[in-house]
Structure formats: C-alpha cells, structure tokens
Amino acid sequence: MRTLFADAHNVFLHDAILQACRQFGRKLALVDTSCSPQRCFTYEEYGDTVERLARGLVAAGLRPGEVLAIYLPNSWEFCAAYHATTLAGAIPTLLNPSYREREVRYQLENSGAVMLITEPGCIQGMNLSGLSALRRIYTTGNGNFSELLRPSSAPLPTAQQPSQQAIAALPYSSGTTGLPKGVMLSHFNLVANIYQIIGPDGSAFRSHDVVLGFLPLYHIYGLNVVLSPLMVLGATVVLMPRFDVAAAARLITDQGITCMPCVPPILNVFCQAVEQGVFPRQHSVRWVKSGAAPLAPELACRFTELTGIKVVQGYGMTEASPVTHLGYLDAARYRPDSIGQPVAETECRILDENDLDVAPGERGELVMRGPQFMLGYWKEPQATASVLRDGWYWSGDVATCDDAGFYRIVDRRKEMIKYKGFPVAPAEVEAVLLEHPAVRDCGVIGKRDAAAGELPCAFVVLREGHVPGSKTAAELCDFVAQRLTGYKQPREIRFVESIPRTPSGKVLRRELRQRV
Numbered sequence: 001m002r003t004l005f006a007d008a009h010n011v012f013l014h015d016a017i018l019q020a021c022r023q024f025g026r027k028l029a030l031v032d033t034s035c036s037p038q039r040c041f042t043y044e045e046y047g048d049t050v051e052r053l054a055r056g057l058v059a060a061g062l063r064p065g066e067v068l069a070i071y072l073p074n075s076w077e078f079c080a081a082y083h084a085t086t087l088a089g090a091i092p093t094l095l096n097p098s099y100r101e102r103e104v105r106y107q108l109e110n111s112g113a114v115m116l117i118t119e120p121g122c123i124q125g126m127n128l129s130g131l132s133a134l135r136r137i138y139t140t141g142n143g144n145f146s147e148l149l150r151p152s153s154a155p156l157p158t159a160q161q162p163s164q165q166a167i168a169a170l171p172y173s174s175g176t177t178g179l180p181k182g183v184m185l186s187h188f189n190l191v192a193n194i195y196q197i198i199g200p201d202g203s204a205f206r207s208h209d210v211v212l213g214f215l216p217l218y219h220i221y222g223l224n225v226v227l228s229p230l231m232v233l234g235a236t237v238v239l240m241p242r243f244d245v246a247a248a249a250r251l252i253t254d255q256g257i258t259c260m261p262c263v264p265p266i267l268n269v270f271c272q273a274v275e276q277g278v279f280p281r282q283h284s285v286r287w288v289k290s291g292a293a294p295l296a297p298e299l300a301c302r303f304t305e306l307t308g309i310k311v312v313q314g315y316g317m318t319e320a321s322p323v324t325h326l327g328y329l330d331a332a333r334y335r336p337d338s339i340g341q342p343v344a345e346t347e348c349r350i351l352d353e354n355d356l357d358v359a360p361g362e363r364g365e366l367v368m369r370g371p372q373f374m375l376g377y378w379k380e381p382q383a384t385a386s387v388l389r390d391g392w393y394w395s396g397d398v399a400t401c402d403d404a405g406f407y408r409i410v411d412r413r414k415e416m417i418k419y420k421g422f423p424v425a426p427a428e429v430e431a432v433l434l435e436h437p438a439v440r441d442c443g444v445i446g447k448r449d450a451a452a453g454e455l456p457c458a459f460v461v462l463r464e465g466h467v468p469g470s471k472t473a474a475e476l477c478d479f480v481a482q483r484l485t486g487y488k489q490p491r492e493i494r495f496v497e498s499i500p501r502t503p504s505g506k507v508l509r510r511e512l513r514q515r516v
Contacts, residue, residue: 001200001201002196002199002200002201002202002341002342002343002344003199003200003201003344004192004195004196004199004344004345005194005195005196005198005199005200005202005232006195008163008188008191008192008194008195008371009163009164009188010162010163011163011187011188011191012086012159012163012166012168012187012191013083013086013168013187013190013191013228014050014054014083014084014086014087016191016194016228016232017047017050017083017228017231017232018047018050018051018087020043020231020232020233020234021043021044021046021047021050022043022044022047023043023234024043024234025042025043025044026042026043026044027042027043027234027236028040028041028042028043028236029041029042029043029045029046029231029236029237030046030076030079030236030237030239031236031237031238031239031255032075032076032239033238033239033240033241033247033251034073034074034075034239034240034241035075035076039076041076043231043234046079046080046231049076049080049084049149050080050083050084050087051084051087051156052149052150052151052152053080053081053084053148053149054084054085054087054088054156055088055152055153055154055156056084056147056148056149056150056152056154057084057085057088057090057115057148058088058152058154058155058156058157059152059154060115060136060147060148061135061136062085062088062090062114062115063089063090064088064089064090064157064160065089065090065091065160066090066091066112066114066115067090067091067092067093067111067112067113067114067133067170068081068085068090068091068092068093068113068114068115068116068117069092069093069094069095069107069108069111069113069115069116069117069118070082070085070092070093070094070095070117070118070218071095071097071099071104071116071117071118071122071123072097072117072118072119072122072140072218073097073119073216073241073242074213074214074216074217074222074239074240074241074242075140075239075241076239077117077140077145078217078218079217079227079239081117082094082169082217082223082227086168086169086187087156088156088157089156089157089159089160091167091168091169091170092168092169092170093107093111093113093169093170093171093172093182094169094170094171094172094217094218094219094223095107095108095172095218096216096218096219096485097119097122097216097218098485098486098487099485100482100483100484100485101125101126101127101128102483102484103483103484103485104123104126104128105128105131106179106180107172107180107182108128108131108133108134109131109133110179110182110378110379111170111182111378112133113131113133113134114133114134114135114136115134115135115136115137115138116128116134116136116137116138117138117139117140117145118137118138118139118140119139119140119141119143120139120141120143123137123139162188163186163187163188163191164186164187164188165186165375166186166187167184167185167186167187167375168185168186168187168189168190169183169185169190169220169223169224170182170183170184170185170378171183171185171218171219171220171223171318173317173318173319173423174416174423174424174425174428179425179427179428179431180425180428181377181378181380181383182377182378182379182380183220183318183319183374183377183378184374184375184376184377184378185220185321185374185375186374186375188371189321189371189372189373189374189375190224190228190321190372192321192345192370192371192372193224193320193321193322193323193343193371193372194224194228194229194232195344196323196343196344196345196346196370196371196372197225197229197323197326197343198229198232198233199343199344201328202326202343202344203229203289203312203314203326204259204286204287204312204329205229205230205233205235205259206233206235206258207233207234207235208235208258209230209233209235209236209258209259210235210236210238210255210256210257210258210259210284211226211230211235211236211237211238211257211258211259211260211261212238212240212248212251212252212255212257212259212260213226213227213237213238213239213240213261214240214242214243214248214260214266215261215262215263216242219292219422220318220321220322221261221263221291221292221322221421222261224321224322225261225289225291225314225322225323226261238251238255238257243266245269245270245273245278246278248260249273249278249279249280252279252280252283252284252285253280253282253283256284257283257284257285258284258285258286259285259286259287259288259289260285260288260289261288261289261291262288262289262290262291263290263291263292263293263420263421264290264293264294264295264296264299264421264453265293265420265421265451265452265453266420267288267290267295267299267300267303267311268299268450268451270303270307271299271302271303271306274306274307275306279306279307283307283309285307285309286309286310286329287309287310287311287312287329288303288309288310288311288312289311289312289313289314290311290312290313290314291313291314291315291316291323291421292418292421292422293418293420293421293453294409294418294453295311295313295336297336297337300313300336300337301336304336310329310334310336311336312326312327312328312329312334312336312340313327313336313337313338313339313340314326314327314339314340315339315340315407315409317395318374319373319374319387319393320368320370320372320373320374320393321372321373321374322372323343323372324342324343324346324348324368324370324372325339325340325341325342325343325346325407326339326340326341326343327339327340327341328340328341335406337408338406338407338408339407339408339409340406340407341405341406341407342368342370342407343370343372345370345371346368346369346370346372347368347369347370348366348367348368348401348407349366349367349368349392350362350363350364350365350366350367350399350400350401351364351365351367352364360401360402360403361400361401361402361403362400363398363399363400363410363411364398364399365394365395365396365397365398365399366395366397366398366399366407366409367392367393367394367395368392368393368395369391369392369393373388373393374388376388396416397409397411398410398411415427415509416446417444417445417446417454417456418446418453418454419446419452419453419454419455419456419487419488420452420453420487421453422487424446424456424487424488426443426444426445426446426456426507426509427444428484428488429444429456429458429480429484429488429489429490430442430443430444430458430507432479432480432483432484433458433460433476433479433480433490435479436475436476436479437463438462438463438466438472438475438476439460439461439462439463439476440461440462440463441460441461441498441499442458442459442460442461442499443458443459443499443500443507443509443512444456444457444458444459444490445457445459445509445512445513445516446513447491447492447516455491455492456488456489456490456491456492457490457491457492457493457494457516458476458490458492458493458494459494459495459496459499459512459515460476460493460494460495460496461495461496461497461498461499462495468495472493472495473493473495476490476493477489477490477493494515499512500512
C-alpha cells in the first residue's frame, strides 16, 4: 500500500531541504556540470549557501509574499535561488531560459515580480524597462548575484501563513485558451507530493542514487520530481544546463549515474545513440522514469531491449505539483505501457460525458483529488473554477483503468499540444500569428510526429493581396520565432480559405486535425 514518506502538514519546503542538509552533511548533493571546472556541493555546503542567499535577499529588500523571478538554465544558482526565495518568505516564479522578450515581460508583469535573477546571456538585447513592480535585476557569472551571497545578519522572517496557504512556487502553465497562467502551489502541495514520490512503494528513487538532471528546472517535472525529492532523500543530482546526448553519455559513465528522469523524445534519442555506438555499453543505470508526454509502448520496449534499462511511466501535471500516478519497477507489477497507479492519498474517478463513473476498461475523463493539487491559478478565479470543482481536479485527459487498478491515458479533451514534452497553447501561437499584417484568421493544432510527439501546425487564412507559398510560410514562421520560444513555433503552415469555428467563434480543432 502506498503511504507518505512522512506527515506533510506544517512542513515548509525549505525546512525539508535544510533538514536534509543537516542530516546528510558531507554527502555529495549537487554537481553542476555547467561550470568549468564543475562545481560540487555537499549537503552541508548547499544548506549554508541557501541560508546565506536567503539573508542576502532579505537584506536587499525582498519582503514576505513578494515574487522573485528565476530566469536561468539548470545550475547551482537556480537551485539555491529557488530554495532561498521560499526561506526568505517570498514566492519564486520560474521562467524558461529560452523565452523571448515578449514572454519574459508577460510573466514578470503578470506575476508582479519585484526581483529577477538571471544570467547576462538570457536578457542580452532585451528591454525590461517599464515593469512597474520590478526593482532589481541580479545576474550570475561575473554579475552582481555574488553580492547576495555576502555574509549578512539580516533576520529571516517567520512564517506568516500556514504551509497549506503559503505559496512556495508559481510556475506558469500553458492553458488551452489565452496566455499561460500562474499555478499557485503551496508548501503543503509540494512537500506532500515529494513525500508521495519518495514514500514506501512510491518511486524507485533511493538515497544512494546518482541522478542525471537534464530536465529543465523551470518545469515542474525537473523542479519537484528531480531536484527537491532527491535532495530530501539524500541522493546526488548531477545537473546539465541542457540536454546533449554526447555529454549525457559521458556523464552516465563518469558520474556513475543510476537513474535518469526522461521524456519520450529523449528516450528515442538514446535509442539512436545506442545504435550509433554513442550510448555506453557499461553503465550503472537501474531505471528510467518517463513522463510529461505519452509514451509509445514500442518505444519503451525498444529502449529496454537496446540498453537493458527498465522504463517506468508516471503521470501528472503542473497543477498537481506534479505527480498523481507512478508505475512500478518490480517484475510482478511492471507495466511500461501504463502510467501505473495513484500515489498515496490520491483519489481518482473516470467519468463519462454525464459525469457518471464508467465501468473498468471504459474510457472517460480522469478526475482526481489529493493533497498535491494547487490552490488555484494566479489572478484567474474563473479558470480555477473551471478545473477545480468541489475539491476535484478535472484533468481534461481521457483515461482507462483496468481490473488491477492500472491507468492508461488514451486521449485528451484539452487542446494542448505536447512538443517533446513541452506544452504549447494553440491560442498563444494564434494570437501572435494574428498580429502579422498578412493573416486574416488562423487555427493551430498538434500534428503527430514520431520524434517530437506532436508538431505545432498552423492553418492560415491570408488577407487580400498576400500570396500563399513557401516564402510567405517562412515569413510567418520567422515572425513567430522572434516573439515566442523555439518549441512554440509552427513547423508547418497550411494556407486555407477559412477556419472552421463554432457559432461562438471557437476554433473547431477536431476538424483541422482531420485534415492532417
């Protein structure tokens, strides 16, 4: 039976991390491979860094309840800034380091961030003036971030709210309509999910693990499935600033990696690396966790056949901190085609279109509740009410559950596109395309792709005087590329006479999907 690692009530995230730092002392906590030479932290050193940085933030004027933005690739500075911000009583919001100026400004303005921690390369050429709440920008490397690490006697604040109400992270999730929404995750949400992941019969993570962390920390998967749970457990996290298959192959051997949380497109890349002789034949990897996007059973089997490494699926979403289901590694319950069973204290129902429970094996929308589910969307009460109803979270995903209690995701009602595990909101891409003077109307959908899962595909209606063709398509793609991060860009433009819509004006994406 799945149970929590410990009672999550009244436990703040930074307290759980600092307790691990005291408990594991001289054990290796972090290895940052982005530094030359690589930077290593014992648990004791990491705890000291987090406390020093938290006092530096307080001394710099960061007040409890204010928002601090972290706009960095995977690095020790990201980790320390994240945990130090909550220790200082503030709220960290995380930005994708590949974001363009438009996306950065939106999140900073929407969150009301008062401070920004970034690196010079991320903001080079950006104009961040006019953001009324933003008071200070700190840059790593040779920048002024080091000022925050100077010894300070600034007192750390005491908690002003219970852990169930205090926000500990504000990641942004691409919704099915409009712009991304801030997801309010409390300390209790995050700690409960950590304790669900590392609890008895939860995941196969162990305190002696050395885990390769190439999943981005700004994403909830990297943040609260890799970083924090493994630190609470006393494992070692080896950080990569971004995924590179050759570098990953070297680190698997050099660092003695035992586990690699992945997404399906990376598993596909690893399969190709084995066939090309790049993936090491001798390794210590026990298992791979796959999540963030649907995993084709044949890909899991192929990866295991080539490497000897078992693949365990999980399932979740940003709104659930993120894990709701985990598979098993033991032979009796090993089902790589399934997302597994619910984690501890998580209830699930599968409902038909009349909101009635379906029979085992039948399809329906997956509806869940548990201690890991968000407080709601930041400044979005209507959006919150649409997914949180009477304590239950409506996932938008279509699932089945067999007689043994194993779940499978078979479809989704959401309009979200999943490109290599990254969510893309069609409405956000459409909004940018509609700004182009040649575009009269458009609709964006996901087109199935073996390597990426789905590719953003745009159907475009041109205004009079504009000619469809490869030149116009390239111009539109470039227009989006200048305004949105790489994975949101359309990989295909199709010119059409009209976009199918409902009487209320909503794009009929199902009709567009039928065309591809």
